[in-house]
Amino acid sequence: MAAFLELRGVRKAFAGSHGATPVLAGVDLAVAEGELVAIIGASGSGKTTLVSLIAGLLPPDGGEIALDGVPVRAPSLERGVVFQNHSLLPWLTVLENVQLAADAARSDWSAAARHARAEHWVRLVGLTDAAAKRPAQLSGGMRQRVAVARGLAVEPRVLLLDEPFSALDALTRATLQNELARIWASDRRTMLLITNDVDEACLLADRIHILVPAPAGGHTLADGIAVALPRPRVSSELNRQVEYQRVRREILARLAEAHMRAAG
């Protein structure tokens, strides 16, 4: 089976004062079209670097990244990104921020059609009433919704989400996770969710990979753990499901083992 998004032996190191520090040491990953794959890693395990590489913002030192068989060389509208710190442009309103992406995605459309398209994405994340506000006037949860709307407005073939909800309080996070699940269920866009939250990964993903320390420094991706939970998944009911408990236990065990290996 040829994967839709494929990473083979991807390596990246950053030059520092003590020579090169390896961040990613041979990452392999295959994501099928329409799949939602989560990647869990501790802080400093190269999560954001991985996103930057797939997005084409950084070139890998070695290995191959390909989307639908086409090698990744630079950023492209086929790979949308929801950045970690929302990265909304503070001088633009909610609608204008999303409009920027809608304009990029649908440059062949008329201005009116593109405007309607941007409004559609703002509505999808429930922010129509706040469309004329600037990011500074919004709560953290609302800003992150705008960031998701902007990511979706690109209408990418794969959406990369870099810890989209990590800066939010638990309640807001739960709400946004459920919304993301709803959005994914409605259009089945391929998504790669980077997170440090095991429950978030279990709730959303078809498959979960863990970034583990590599023997020679840096991190690499361990084999995936399939999450065979029926959808729609309801966060409040997940706790009672045997499959959920199994996946959760396995991930925590693997994370603990990775931690031990890193420490020892």
Place this chain on the structure above:
Amino acid sequence: MTRRSSLSTLLLPFAGIATVLAVWTVLSRHVAPDLPSPWRTWKESEPYVLRPFFKDGEMNQGIGRFALLSLWRVTKGFSLAIAIGTPLGFLLGLSPTFRRAFEPVIQVMRPISPLAWLPLGLIIFQRSEPAALFTIALCAMWPTVVNTAVGVRSINVEYLNVGRVLRLSPMTMLRKIVIPATLPYVFTGYRLSLGLAWLVIVASEMLTGAPGIGGFLWQEYNSLVYSHILLSIVTIGLIGFALDRLMGMVETRVRGL
């Protein structure tokens, strides 16, 4: 506590002014007999201040009229300075090649005094008015150039990454990301440039003898009416202060966006 601090904010500036007046009085009485006292300065300046817009001749006008002439000249020179300085700053910030080529030239041109540029302006333009504008623009544009360039270089890389993943065209990138992100720096540059332009105007008017606050100051020095020098100095200071406050307000509004 609040009472006391509000009292001090009101009283302390007066104490500062009183100190200056006291030093001035002592100087005029005991050290420099040619220096008119504050009171004499006021008496001899009264007609110029109380009828600020009279005009008896090219070089005998109310202080308000002279101030307006100078302000108009500064407006023109400052506009020229930011019209050249802003794009220059963006170029320096955006293009490493351009920066390597022109940064040394700019660093050398920056510290040159207006008194040095003015004769050059007179040689180039043959007339005093364009020479004055040339001098003001050339001296006043550097803060705009430098601040704009720094602003462009310190744009949050997150914003640039947004532009990159959205594959924005260079023009859209400039309009939607680079310019808005740099604007606060640009306005800080404008504020400093305006301050410099006002400093330069006096020097250029003194040298060219053009009617204005600086021209009036120099003429009254030559006519030995020293009190009017002091009147000019006080006026220059007050107007400079007002200009800075004005630009400060504009700057705050821009930053608040």
